[in-house]
Amino acid sequence: xxxxxxxxxxxxxKIPTIRYYEEMGLIDAPERSEGNQRRYTKDGLSRLSFIxxxxxxxxxxxxxxxxxxxxxxxxxxxxxxxxxxxxxLADVQKRISKLKRLExxxxxxxxxxxGNIANxxxxxxxxxxxxxxxxx
Amino acid sequence: xxxxxxxxxxxxxKIPTIRYYEEMGLIDAPERSEGNQRRYTKDGLSRLSFIxxxxxxxxxxxxxxxxxxxxxxxxxxxxxxxxxxxxxLADVQKRISKLKRLExxxxxxxxxxxGNIANxxxxxxxxxxxxxxxxx
DNA sequence: CTTGAACCTATAACTACTAGAGAGTTTATA
DNA sequence: TATAAACTCTCTAGTAGTTATAGGTTCAAG
Numbered sequence: 001x002x003x004x005x006x007x008x009x010x011x012x013x014k015i016p017t018i019r020y021y022e023e024m025g026l027i028d029a030p031e032r033s034e035g036n037q038r039r040y041t042k043d044g045l046s047r048l049s050f051i052x053x054x055x056x057x058x059x060x061x062x063x064x065x066x067x068x069x070x071x072x073x074x075x076x077x078x079x080x081x082x083x084x085x086x087x088x089l090a091d092v093q094k095r096i097s098k099l100k101r102l103e104x105x106x107x108x109x110x111x112x113x114x115g116n117i118a119n120x121x122x123x124x125x126x127x128x129x130x131x132x133x134x135x136x
Numbered sequence: 137x138x139x140x141x142x143x144x145x146x147x148x149x150k151i152p153t154i155r156y157y158e159e160m161g162l163i164d165a166p167e168r169s170e171g172n173q174r175r176y177t178k179d180g181l182s183r184l185s186f187i188x189x190x191x192x193x194x195x196x197x198x199x200x201x202x203x204x205x206x207x208x209x210x211x212x213x214x215x216x217x218x219x220x221x222x223x224x225l226a227d228v229q230k231r232i233s234k235l236k237r238l239e240x241x242x243x244x245x246x247x248x249x250x251g252n253i254a255n256x257x258x259x260x261x262x263x264x265x266x267x268x269x270x271x272x
Numbered sequence: 273c274t275t276g277a278a279c280c281t282a283t284a285a286c287t288a289c290t291a292g293a294g295a296g297t298t299t300a301t302a
Numbered sequence: 303t304a305t306a307a308a309c310t311c312t313c314t315a316g317t318a319g320t321t322a323t324a325g326g327t328t329c330a331a332g
Contacts, residue, residue, distance in 0.1 A: 035297045071259045078256035089242040106225040120214035123207045171328040
């Protein structure tokens with residue numbers, strides 16, 4: 001049996017976040033001690049690790065709910081889990097290419113040689129989208 | 137003079153968002169019509185464009201406040217604007233490399249050949265961080 | 273003058289947490 | 303066994319940057 005603090009240390013998930021996950025229905029409400037404190041089993045620990053790990057990989061709470069309920073049914077086909085991962089991969093790739101465009105723009109922008117605001121490329125570029133090299 | 141709806145169409149910023157920016161002090165409260173509706177000038181339009189453009193580039197509301205007040209003082213040196221942009225560039229580059237690690241992991245993860253959940257690499261990997269190739 | 277679109281304020285929801293107050297519980301040590 | 307330190311409890315509110323909703327008012331065209 002782990003207290004919430006121990007669970008937190010073992011998984012790296014902060015205490016209020018664990019309680020938040022409980023409220024959101026990601027983890028079951030655990031048993032309580034006589035004094036009403038949460039007491040977790042090994043199962044609770046591994047479920048929270050799963051969540052932690054999924055969050056690290058950027059899955060949303062909703063996605064994780066789906067993944068968790070899938071993982072509860074080992075006999076089912078895994079298209080669904082697969083689809084969630086592939087969809088998420090697509091999202092990540094979209095974000096990467098958007099950020100790369102942004103990086104190019106900011107690099108250009110930060111090469112400002114002017115001495116004062118009046119001729120500063122940063123301000124000028126922000127004021128006028130037409131000066132941009134790429135669309136965003 | 138533009139109504140809020142016209143301003144919204146011209147800048148691509150949604151109406152509630154414009155009102156939110158006003159509340160946050162990013163834009164000045166504009167004059168009102170006799171019936172208490174907002175009426176914007178060309179200045180209001182270009183200020184909002186500046187904001188829109190800065191948000192597109194991922195600057196925070198606070199950064200934009202600084203950039204706006206800098207742009208109001210053309211005689212000042214532009215180190216500050218420059219610093220904000222450079223700092224932001226560093227953030228963006230950090231985000232990119234984090235996402236790329238994630239992309240690698242997800243690509244590996246989504247190549248799941250199993251037929252059912254029991255052997256599905258997606259679920260398995262999420263359940264056990266030890267199976268990951270990279271740190272995250 | 274009427275109608276319908278656009279506008280007003282105020283409030284709540286969203287995501288995924290984090291922080292704080294004030295009270296109760298558990299555990300380690302004297 | 304007493305007490306103090308550390309931990310946990312619930313509840314509320316705050317974060318960023320919007321978006322949505324409700325119930326009412328105003329504007330512009332026909």
